[in-house]
Amino acid sequence: MNDLDKLKDHFKGFKNFDFISNESLQSRTDAFDRFCKKGIPNLKQEHWKYSPLSKDLVHFEDLKFSKNEDKSYDKSHLEAFDHYPVLVKDGFLISEQVSEEGLEITKYNKEYFYEIQKNQILDFNNAFFMPGFEIKIAKDYKVKKPIVIYNFFSKKFEGNNINNKSFIYLDKNSKAEIYEKNIFEGEQFLFFTKNLEIELEENAHLVKYYLNSTNKNTTIYNFIRSKLQKSSVFEKFNFSHNVSSCRDEIISDLNGRDAFVSLNNIQHLSQKCFHEIKWEINHNEENTKSSQFVKSALHDESVAAFQGKIYVNSKAQKTDGYQLSRALLLSDQSKFLAKPELEIYADDVKCSHGSSSGSIDQESIFYLRSRGISEQEAKKMMIEGFLAEVINKIKNENIKNIFYSKLNEINQSS
Amino acid sequence: MSASDELIQQYQDRTEYDHGFVTDIETIDVPKGLSEETIKFISNQKKEPQWMLDWRLNAFNRLQKMKEPDWQKPKYPKINYQDLYYYSAPKNFKDGPKSLDEIDPEIKKTYDKLGIPLEEQKRLAGVAVDAVFDSVSVATTFKDKLKEIGVIFCSISEATREHPELVQKYLGSVIPVTDHYFATLNSAVFTDGSFVYIPPGVRCPMELSTYFRINAENTGQFERTLIIADKGSYVSYLEGCTAPMRDENQLHAANVELIALDDAEIKYSTVQNWYPGDKDGKGGIYNFVTKRGDCRGKNSKISWTQVETGSAITWKYPSCILRGDNSQGEFYSVAITNNCQMADTGTKMIHLGKNTKSKIISKGISAGRADNMYRGLVSIHPKASGSKNFTQCDSLLVGNKCGAHTVPYIENKNSSSEVEHEATTSKISDDQLFYCRQRGLNQEEAVSLIVNGFCKEVLQQLPMEFAVEAQKLVGISLEGSVG
Numbered sequence: 001m002n003d004l005d006k007l008k009d010h011f012k013g014f015k016n017f018d019f020i021s022n023e024s025l026q027s028r029t030d031a032f033d034r035f036c037k038k039g040i041p042n043l044k045q046e047h048w049k050y051s052p053l054s055k056d057l058v059h060f061e062d063l064k065f066s067k068n069e070d071k072s073y074d075k076s077h078l079e080a081f082d083h084y085p086v087l088v089k090d091g092f093l094i095s096e097q098v099s100e101e102g103l104e105i106t107k108y109n110k111e112y113f114y115e116i117q118k119n120q121i122l123d124f125n126n127a128f129f130m131p132g133f134e135i136k137i138a139k140d141y142k143v144k145k146p147i148v149i150y151n152f153f154s155k156k157f158e159g160n161n162i163n164n165k166s167f168i169y170l171d172k173n174s175k176a177e178i179y180e181k182n183i184f185e186g187e188q189f190l191f192f193t194k195n196l197e198i199e200l201e202e203n204a205h206l207v208k209y210y211l212n213s214t215n216k217n218t219t220i221y222n223f224i225r226s227k228l229q230k231s232s233v234f235e236k237f238n239f240s241h242n243v244s245s246c247r248d249e250i251i252s253d254l255n256g257r258d259a260f261v262s263l264n265n266i267q268h269l270s271q272k273c274f275h276e277i278k279w280e281i282n283h284n285e286e287n288t289k290s291s292q293f294v295k296s297a298l299h300d301e302s303v304a305a306f307q308g309k310i311y312v313n314s315k316a317q318k319t320d321g322y323q324l325s326r327a328l329l330l331s332d333q334s335k336f337l338a339k340p341e342l343e344i345y346a347d348d349v350k351c352s353h354g355s356s357s358g359s360i361d362q363e364s365i366f367y368l369r370s371r372g373i374s375e376q377e378a379k380k381m382m383i384e385g386f387l388a389e390v391i392n393k394i395k396n397e398n399i400k401n402i403f404y405s406k407l408n409e410i411n412q413s414s
Numbered sequence: 415m416s417a418s419d420e421l422i423q424q425y426q427d428r429t430e431y432d433h434g435f436v437t438d439i440e441t442i443d444v445p446k447g448l449s450e451e452t453i454k455f456i457s458n459q460k461k462e463p464q465w466m467l468d469w470r471l472n473a474f475n476r477l478q479k480m481k482e483p484d485w486q487k488p489k490y491p492k493i494n495y496q497d498l499y500y501y502s503a504p505k506n507f508k509d510g511p512k513s514l515d516e517i518d519p520e521i522k523k524t525y526d527k528l529g530i531p532l533e534e535q536k537r538l539a540g541v542a543v544d545a546v547f548d549s550v551s552v553a554t555t556f557k558d559k560l561k562e563i564g565v566i567f568c569s570i571s572e573a574t575r576e577h578p579e580l581v582q583k584y585l586g587s588v589i590p591v592t593d594h595y596f597a598t599l600n601s602a603v604f605t606d607g608s609f610v611y612i613p614p615g616v617r618c619p620m621e622l623s624t625y626f627r628i629n630a631e632n633t634g635q636f637e638r639t640l641i642i643a644d645k646g647s648y649v650s651y652l653e654g655c656t657a658p659m660r661d662e663n664q665l666h667a668a669n670v671e672l673i674a675l676d677d678a679e680i681k682y683s684t685v686q687n688w689y690p691g692d693k694d695g696k697g698g699i700y701n702f703v704t705k706r707g708d709c710r711g712k713n714s715k716i717s718w719t720q721v722e723t724g725s726a727i728t729w730k731y732p733s734c735i736l737r738g739d740n741s742q743g744e745f746y747s748v749a750i751t752n753n754c755q756m757a758d759t760g761t762k763m764i765h766l767g768k769n770t771k772s773k774i775i776s777k778g779i780s781a782g783r784a785d786n787m788y789r790g791l792v793s794i795h796p797k798a799s800g801s802k803n804f805t806q807c808d809s810l811l812v813g814n815k816c817g818a819h820t821v822p823y824i825e826n827k828n829s830s831s832e833v834e835h836e837a838t839t840s841k842i843s844d845d846q847l848f849y850c851r852q853r854g855l856n857q858e859e860a861v862s863l864i865v866n867g868f869c870k871e872v873l874q875q876l877p878m879e880f881a882v883e884a885q886k887l888v889g890i891s892l893e894g895s896v897g
Contacts, residue, residue: 340820344817345816351838351839352836353837359830
């Protein structure tokens with residue numbers, strides 16, 4: 001409990017930051033109390049069973065909070081293709097606000113709080129968050145070029161904890177593509193929690209890409225809650241590599257007929273990387289559809305965990321839920337942990353999940369070698385082919401290329 | 415009313431519990447409650463040696479420090495352990511029956527109704543029965559014949575007295591005293607159960623079988639079964655359960671330990687038909703059983719087959735610890751829940767040895783307001799190279815008030831091992847029904863055919879003697895809708 005005593009002092013100091021509005025103060029205090037009550041995540045709590053966050057990587061008593069006033073950033077990281085940049089540095093939105101036609105990008109000011117019983121890190125985020133961005137797309141507006149979110153983590157940042165909250169809203173019949181990536185300038189320890197809320201109105205279509213990587217000492221917690229109305233579509237493509245320790249958590253509520261959510265993830269991990277995915281899809285209405293697709297290639301001592309859940313409530317007849325996780329274990333020390341879960345209360349549904357893990361198929365290697373390809377080359381081809389299945393689903397050529405070149409880059413270096 | 419609504423209605427109206435009768439015989443009971451005195455009383459009644467009593471008390475002390483688990487899906491009202499009886503034996507059997515003729519006619523009638531082959535002529539069926547009536551072994555048949563080839567098949571209390579070296583060596587070696595709450599409770603107060611020892615190189619010539627019956631009201635049944643298959647031996651063991659109708663919930667917390675040494679094989683089959691409670695979920699058995707097998711030797715094999723149709727709550731995970739190299743574990747399960755029944759069952763396969771293999775086939779059928787859950791763990795440890803697992807969990811839902819859940823845990827920590835898991839959830843489709851009915855089957859026959867096909871993979875695994883009964887049971891469970 002001593003750990004938390006020290007954190008309580010930090011919280012008192014944190015309350016003095018200028019970005020904290022008076023209205024949110026009470027909600028933050030409540031969230032912090034909840035966090036203290038639930039305590040730090042540990043392995044015995046089912047919600048955190050395979051989580052790196054329960055592995056004592058983060059010492060809550062040593063967390064330092066800070067605000068970086070410096071708004072400069074390295075422009076070389078900006079993508080070459082035409083896009084709307086959203087720059088977030090050390091937790092704060094630093095780029096110019098955009099307001100044109102149907103697109104609005106502003107500082108986060110929603111001040112909306114909610115609780116998830118088992119999730120104390122969300123409470124932690126709610127207590128200590130800094131305002132991120134808000135993206136709003138107006139009715140019938142199709143955003144012409146992708147929006148790119150850059151998360152900069154500067155060398156000069158004095159604290160070691162960043163928590164931010166953001167919000168994406170798509171009104172009826174609108175469409176947007178969002179690409180997000182992390183840029184770490186330093187090697188210092190950082191505990192970063194990101195809380196993103198997504199709301200899709202009727203017939204809205206959001207595609208989100210995320211290139212997830214960190215420095216060697218960082219622990220990331222990504223939390224997304226998405227709510228989908230009638231006929232809306234949410235597609236997500238994640239590429240995780242070199243994440244020292246990360247938990248990706250998505251809760252997706254399908255609240256309208258014909259809503260569709262598709263979550264895709266590549267984990268290409270090496271060294272001591274630990275990447276955990278926890279997805280929960282709630283089918284609350286009839287005729288909704290979901291798909292979860294995870295592919296992992298694990299080198300060295302890396303660990304990948306996948307916990308996917310399909311929940312079908314008794315109203316949600318004609319649900320189509322699909323889930324597949326496949327892993328390649330490429331070294332003796334790598335591990336793959338999975339918990340694919342189904343919870344179904346409706347009878348007229350089609351739900352299935354599959355999970356497999358193992359090493360590279362030796363027969364295929366033999367086939368390639370008999371055609372004059374070296375063993376190493378053959379292995380690389382196999383890994384590339386294995387992971388490319390996810391990348392191939394991406395429709396945006398620019399981003400597809402980014403993912404492909406990243407895949408090649410990692411493959412060449414390993 | 416659509417065809418499927420009709421089906422649901424019929425399913426819910428399934429016939430009254432066939433085995434719901436109470437045998438009227440006198441019993442001697444210990445005073446209620448869980449205490450050292452109770453344990454000493456049980457131990458004394460069983461004429462147990464001191465070490466056994468110490469073992470029980472050790473478990474009891476441990477129990478004081480433990481908490482009842484609460485992570486499971488089926489929730490139940492708190493059990494008052496001080497309000498239960500921990501020992502009850504038919505009074506006129508205090509000294510144990512010497513031959514079949516001595517058996518209380520009432521009890522005999524009970525077994526007859528259940529169709530247990532206890533009588534002489536049933537020997538032809540090749541089944542030796544260690545029938546447990548409440549807590550004392552009523553009769554053990556075929557003992558002599560088994561003795562000839564060196565097989566020991568007796569009640570656990572007899573084994574404690576006559577084969578203490580075996581019991582001391584193996585009891586608690588798979589399910590330690592320090593295990594979870596209900597296993598520890600069992601270790602403290604277990605009353606009776608079966609003990610089987612198959613000597614090296616012996617292939618047990620017949621299926622061994624036990625029938626459990628809970629009779630006296632408010633009696634927790636705490637059975638303990640220990641099966642040891644020595645090197646190169648084989649045994650197939652059958653366990654069947656039926657219980658009379660009661661209004662109050664009864665607790666059944668048994669422990670089953672299997673040990674397979676080098677090249678040995680154990681096949682353990684269960685047909686469980688405890689009283690499931692009435693339509694509104696009143697009454698019924700709490701079936702909280704710990705079953706665990708240890709493939710201790712090389713090339714050993716343990717196979718669990720279970721057909722779970724009864725009990726208000728079934729909560730068990732028959733598991734295999736695959737310790738020996740090349741050892742194999744299998745788990746075949748059919749769980750049928752109806753009305754307010756709940757099942758949280760599955761298995762654990764712990765791969766420790768090299769080239770170990772495991773296979774899991776689980777079929778869950780859920781109707782009425784029932785909840786059916788598969789929960790399992792497949793864990794491949796870093797040293798278990800070349801291991802393989804295949805898991806298949808299928809669920810069938812009848813009606814939209816029931817639930818089917820799958821929660822598998824898969825941990826692969828070895829790169830040369832392969833793990834495969836697949837699960838599906840579906841319902842009896844109108845197409846299938848239409849097809850069958852078109853060919854002249856009535857609604858019930860059609861559903862029966864489809865459900866039987868759904869379970870076939872598992873039912874096939876049962877020994878002949880049991881397969882018939884299991885099919886009958888599936889029939890009873892689905893009667894009115896499935897025939």
